[in-house]
Amino acid sequence: xxxxxxxxxxxxxxxxxxxxxxxxxxxxxxxxxxxxxxxxxxxxxxxxxxxxxxxxxxxxxxxxxxxxxxxxxxxxxxxxxxxxxxxxxxxxxxxxxxxxxxxxxxxxxxxxxxxxxxxxxxxxxxxxxxxxxxxxxxxxxxxxxxxxxxxxxxxxxxxxxxxxxxxxxxxxxxxxxxxxxxxxxxxxxxxxxxxxxxxxxxxxxxxxxxxxxxxxxxxxxxxxxxxxxxxxxxxxxxxxxxxxxxxxxxxxxxxxxxxxxxxxxxxxxxxxxxxxxxxxxxxxxxxxxxxxxx
Numbered sequence: 001x002x003x004x005x006x007x008x009x010x011x012x013x014x015x016x017x018x019x020x021x022x023x024x025x026x027x028x029x030x031x032x033x034x035x036x037x038x039x040x041x042x043x044x045x046x047x048x049x050x051x052x053x054x055x056x057x058x059x060x061x062x063x064x065x066x067x068x069x070x071x072x073x074x075x076x077x078x079x080x081x082x083x084x085x086x087x088x089x090x091x092x093x094x095x096x097x098x099x100x101x102x103x104x105x106x107x108x109x110x111x112x113x114x115x116x117x118x119x120x121x122x123x124x125x126x127x128x129x130x131x132x133x134x135x136x137x138x139x140x141x142x143x144x145x146x147x148x149x150x151x152x153x154x155x156x157x158x159x160x161x162x163x164x165x166x167x168x169x170x171x172x173x174x175x176x177x178x179x180x181x182x183x184x185x186x187x188x189x190x191x192x193x194x195x196x197x198x199x200x201x202x203x204x205x206x207x208x209x210x211x212x213x214x215x216x217x218x219x220x221x222x223x224x225x226x227x228x229x230x231x232x233x234x235x236x237x238x239x240x241x242x243x244x245x246x247x248x249x250x251x252x253x254x255x256x257x258x259x260x261x262x263x264x265x266x267x268x269x270x271x272x273x274x275x276x277x278x279x280x281x282x283x284x285x286x287x288x289x290x291x292x293x294x
Contacts, residue, residue: 036141037097037117041079041090043107044121047099048073049278050133054145062093068272069280091116097140123214126197129277130154149279156282157201160289164203167293172204173228173260176215176275181247183220183254190216194277195234202288204230220255230267231260232291238270267291 041062042048048063052070062077065084077093080086085107090098091114098111102122111118119139121132130150137146174189174196189195191206193214199206207226208216231252239245248268252261260266269287273280 035096037095037139039093039095040097040099040140041093041095042067042099043079043081043085043104044099044101045069046123046129046276046278047119047121047132047136049276049280050136050149051099051140053149053279054133054137054140054142056140056142056145059140061095062090069276123193123277125192126157126194126201126277126281129194129279129281133279153279153282157285160201160203160282160285164201164289164293167203169203169205170229170265170292171207171227172199172230172232172292173207173223173226174199174204175231175233178233181251183251186218186220186223187215188218190214194281195275198281198285198288199232201285202292204232204288204292223255224258227259229259229263230265230292231258232267232269232288234274235268235270236272236275239268 038059039061040051040056040059042051042060043064045064045067048060048067049069051057051060052072057070057072060073060076062079063073065078065081067073067076067078077089079090079093082101082104085104087107087110090111095116097117097119098107099119099121100107100111102120108118108120119136124132130153133150134143134146137143175186176189176195177185177187179185188208189199189206190211190213191209192212195214196206196209207228208218239248245268249266252258252266255261269284269291271284274284274287
């Protein structure tokens with residue numbers, strides 16, 4: 001005997017799906033209907049860069065303790081950072097929009113109590129960077145500029161993909177943090193997040209792509225087992241030529257059996273932009289591609 005379908009469940013499911021679709025479609029409209037902010041405080045360096053990239057620099061009145069780019073931000077007041085936001089100073093600056101990171105729950109609650117709107121952000125993949133730029137453009141009244149900036153990034157990423165297409169992908173260890181001149185506290189890119197996606201577009205194969213994490217703390221034993229052909233290190237600051245660089249290269253010598261060390265494929269890319277998920281991401285991908293495929 002054929003069992004009669006449960007129409008109530010089916011209808012409720014359809015209603016739920018329709019509700020989600022309507023909500024997603026309304027998000028840009030809701031953002032656009034909010035007042036255009038004139039005094040923005042950003043506690044997220046990546047979004048500070050986005051604001052300037054889409055022409056909203058004049059609207060920024062304060063930034064976090066760690067903002068470095070563009071150079072104009074060095075003249076702005078500092079209001080703390082991720083774990084130590086200066087709430088009193090933020091309120092005193094009378095912002096009409098505060099950009100916060102997702103984990104800053106207390107700050108978001110304080111802003112709500114003070115009737116100050118906030119824009120919440122969390123790190124994600126490359127596509128999330130582009131979506132965030134567009135959402136930010138809608139929220140602050142710079143839609144055309146945001147669309148143009150996103151299109152330029154997408155075009156540059158497509159050009160890098162085309163340049164490395166068909167080339168052999170070296171098995172790469174992507175290091176973004178370790179103690180200087182040692183092999184202690186090594187953090188590398190796992191198989192998720194914008195750094196992993198940058199490496200893939202640049203024509204590399206991540207030796208930790210099987211680990212579904214943005215970052216992985218690894219031991220020297222694990223590196224030996226993975227046997228990368230290339231070690232690509234991302235450094236926020238340039239390593240001086242001469243002895244400082246020789247010391248950094250020498251720190252890998254204890255892993256002489258690793259193909260990357262044995263074949264002197266220890267590559268460094270320096271600069272604040274390389275680890276910031278912001279509008280300069282296409283530049284960083286191009287630099288990675290050039291290093292992997294000179």
